[in-house]
Amino acid sequence: MHGCVSIWKGIAQVSTQSEKTATYIPLSVPHISGNxxxxxxxxxxxxxxxxxxxxxxxxxxxxxxxxxxxxxxxxxxxxxxxxxxxxxxxxxxxxxxxxxxxxxxxxxxxxxxxxxxxxxxxxxxxxxxxxxxxxxxxxxxxxxxxxxxxxxxxxxxxxxxxxxxxxxxxxxxxxxxxxxxxxxxxxxxxxxxxxxxxxxxxxxxxxxxxxxxxxxxxxxxxxxxxxxxxxxxxxxxxxxxxxxxxxxxxxxxxxxxxxxxxxxxxxxxxxxxxxxxxEQIERFVAKKRRIAARYESGLKDMRGLCLMREAPDVFSTYWLYTVQINADEYGCDSRALMARLKAANIEARPLWRPMHLLTPYQRAQAYKIEVTDVLYQQSLSLPSSVGLTDEEQDRVIGVVRNTADAL
Structure with missing residues (x-):
């Protein structure tokens, strides 16, 4: 585990040096590779x-x-x-x-x-x-x-x-x-x-x-x-x-x-x-799960990050890999990290604003809403395209790690 951590820290350093000229990494885009x-x-x-x-x-x-x-x-x-x-x-x-x-x-x-x-x-x-x-x-x-x-x-x-x-x-x-x-x-x-x-x-x-x-x-x-x-x-x-x-x-x-x-x-x-x-869906799903596994490997040792989980007897496709950020432990909140990723030419986004906070549905019955409000403030989705390369994902992981280390 210590060897893995040192590798990701090295990636963080490389990310900092090259991010200003790095190519754009979108959140989730189509992958056209078949018929x-x-x-x-x-x-x-x-x-x-x-x-x-x-x-x-x-x-x-x-x-x-x-x-x-x-x-x-x-x-x-x-x-x-x-x-x-x-x-x-x-x-x-x-x-x-x-x-x-x-x-x-x-x-x-x-x-x-x-x-x-x-x-x-x-x-x-x-x-x-x-x-x-x-x-x-x-x-x-x-x-x-x-x-x-x-x-x-x-x-x-x-x-x-x-x-x-x-x-x-x-x-x-x-x-x-x-x-x-x-x-x-x-x-x-x-x-x-x-x-x-x-x-x-x-x-x-x-x-x-x-x-x-x-x-x-x-x-x-x-x-x-x-x-x-x-x-x-x-x-x-x-x-x-x-x-x-x-x-x-x-x-x-x-x-x-x-x-x-x-x-x-x-x-x-x-x-x-x-x-x-x-025709390619099984390969697409396998790639999504591989992306999730690499985020897990690269971020699991970090304080203040709660990573995605898979319930027992469930097969998740990890459509968008989403982390929850405890600002007190990580060092900044989800919006600050999103801004840091944007500065590195990487797209990220929060989860949707809860429906009960939106103008059309502020009068709708909302039953014991507690967790949703917290998740909205703490969560951030990271790039998860099927075509995401290891090098691109390493950049994302590097910025997430470097942001915490710099605070």
Whole structure:
């Protein structure tokens, strides 16, 4: 261990000397290294560039199979996938959906899109996921069964679903959450935007939900540029999702529409990119885990840093490697370290501002939020691109170590 520490200290010294002229290291960017160009060219050659084409069908089928589901419906974004999943699940105006307070705003916005209300839940400190114990506490103490279903006693509204957000590539503790959902008659709608390849008890997180939504944004572990996917084992749900995402078109010749639909389709060009990316997903996941292991090796001896953990019986993809910084022990807070990394031409970012602090959701019910506020102040995500080289990662580790040593 002492030899390892001396190596990293040497890297810190080299980093200080060369950082002013060093190339930029982004937080998370796409990795194009397979059949992407070939498949996209075939779309251009054939003329199938819009929302219909063989690659759309292939991507839906192959991705659904990869995450252990019977059906997949490709969408234009992860946000549109979430919106579609909520509509398909029957979430309606003035329903309530329990959702993590620590998430990107798209999770909560999608609930608002259908006229429902979020109930913001705290996260637990070890893995930064929805605190299932507090979910149980809320359901047991703050809700009661009435003729209209499970009613939130403080608002009088029906609690209809739970949306676990599997942040940073690690899953929520799904088995007890599923038990709670079954006990109280609730649906689970997965926000799996950051968890392609994540396993819980040996299975994809989709196993414990009625319906799931994925994102293929440019910063995700695999990308279609912008895109998403709704997955489910329920054929009726899948048909409904396909219907809603294609403008609710009942007759494609006479343009008959019986209800409001959405232009949420993924193009054949984007699906071609997705198929090529999916072919490489195991290598992408392995690289993410290797990056996490190297951060662990390079930073584990440092005071004031709490590194990412992996729960028992979990396979995390470590989408973004995130550290928690105790300013008193480390010597500066997360924002000061972020500024130091920026000065070294390295991108880093804090976790999302908690939903209850954002203007649109300051009046939303936030249940016993304690850990989320601390994590927001202390956490910092470090460069985690699939294409991150060892040399680039050594630079990041060197700056993190050198910042503490210099204080």
């Amino acid at each position: 992407e160009w070939e498949y996209i060219k075939s779309c251009l050659d054939d003329g199938w560039v819009s929302s219909v084409g063989a690659f759309v069908n292939r991507f839906e089928q192959e991705f659904a199979a990869y995450v252990g589901q019977k059906f997949g419906v490709a969408t234009s974004s992860g946000t549109s996938a979430l919106h579609t999943a909520l509509m398909v699940a029957g979430i309606e105006r003035d329903d309530e959906v329990m959702v993590s307070d620590l998430t990107f705003i798209a999770s909560v916005n999608s609930i608002t899109y259908v006229g429902a209300h979020p109930v913001l839940m705290d996260v637990e400190p070890n893995y930064l996921q929805m605190d299932v114990a507090k979910v149980a506490d809320f359901l047991g103490k703050e809700c009661e069964h009435r003729a209209g279903g499970l009613i939130n006693k403080s608002t009088g509204r029906r609690v209809k679903a739970i949306m676990p957000v599997h942040v940073l590539g690690h899953p929520v503790d799904m088995q007890p959450l599923r038990q709670l959902a079954d006990k109280y008659g609730l649906m689970i709608i997965n926000d799996a935007s950051e968890s392609v390849g994540t396993l819980y008890h040996g299975s994809p997180v989709t196993r414990w939900a009625e319906i799931s939504a994925y994102s293929f944004n440019g910063n995700k572990i695999m990308t279609t540029g912008s895109g998403g996917m709704v997955t489910t084992d329920d054929e009726a749900f899948a048909k409904r999702a396909k219907y809603l995402t294609t403008q609710a078109k009942d007759d494609p010749v006479e343009y008959v529409h019986e209800e409001v639909g959405y232009n949420y389709r993924l193009s054949n060009l984007q699906a071609a990119l997705g198929v090529a990316q999916l």
